[in-house]
Amino acid sequence: MSLPHSSAAVNDEYATGRALPHAAQDRWMRPYRPGPWRVATAALALMLASYLLLAALIMALAGGVSGAAGVLVVGLVVIAGTLRLLRVGVWLSGKGVRQVGYFGTVTVPWGRVTSVRTAQQPVKVLGLPRTVQGQALVVSRRGGQPLRTLVTDHNADFLGRIEAFDIAADAIESWAAQLR
Template identity: 65%
Template sequence: MPLSFLTADGGHDQPSDAAPTARHHAARDSEDHWWRPYRPGPWRVAIASLLLVIASYLLFAGVIVAAAGGLTGAGLSVGTAVLVIAGALRSLRMGVWVSGRGLRQVGLLRTVTVPWGRVGAVRTAQQPVKWLALPRTVQGQALVLQAADGAEPRTLITDHNADFLGRSDAFDLAADVVEDWATRSRG
């Protein structure tokens, strides 16, 4: 079963580190085609896999509790498993997506879409960044979105997040592709 949300281009056979093709730039004409210019990193996939393993144990526990006659406990266990599965799948969707409409940053609990007309600049900057989204910060690179109205800059991706930790070449390529989309779409 193909998992199109795991591929960089929505399920097409393209190498994960390839630059966008004419097909991706043609997708700008389609307002509903969102494309992530990179694949989820190994840390993100490992975390999602661990969450799915935990969910399987919760589901198994729910079956055992239901067989023992505790329907309330079984329902609670199954409900928790469903929430864990939803969180794992959402964590795989997290990241930066681009389309003809604009730039979309998908987080665990919310999604922010910025139309290309409101994008002032997208650039790579050296700055303190969070390590795997934990409170600890380290010096690193970040892809920063500067809004056209002069609002506070928004960090889109960093070289120390779950997609790019230990993969600086992949970060550089993804940052270049997003910067290219911003330059072409604003111009």
């Protein structure tokens, strides 16, 4: 039994970076998937959180309620931090471009975006202090400084995945060209 449409055609539409006709442009969406480094870090942090929650349960059953409460709070903080880690990146909608960092978020309406381009520059490897020469997506805004670079070919989403970085950069650039 054949399907009425080809999933390959849908994947080709995503690869071009153009918004699909049925995609709601009023929702915030990330134009790329979280990378393996980000997902692996989140998985390890959630595994740590599960051990902490289990330890809190054992401590509470053993009668150490104050210690269990402290371990429970630490476990919940680890879960909240992991969820925030998974949201870090660039998000797009018909309203503008949103750059979500670990500790802050910047939203720029499309009317204030002057250019979105890929540039060769020193970039951090996995957000660590070490820098190497690489590609970064630079978003310039009218009347202000360029946004802090979060999307590079050496960050947690694209390290070792140059093709995925190129596709994501092209998608973000095409959104900017269509909606500016």
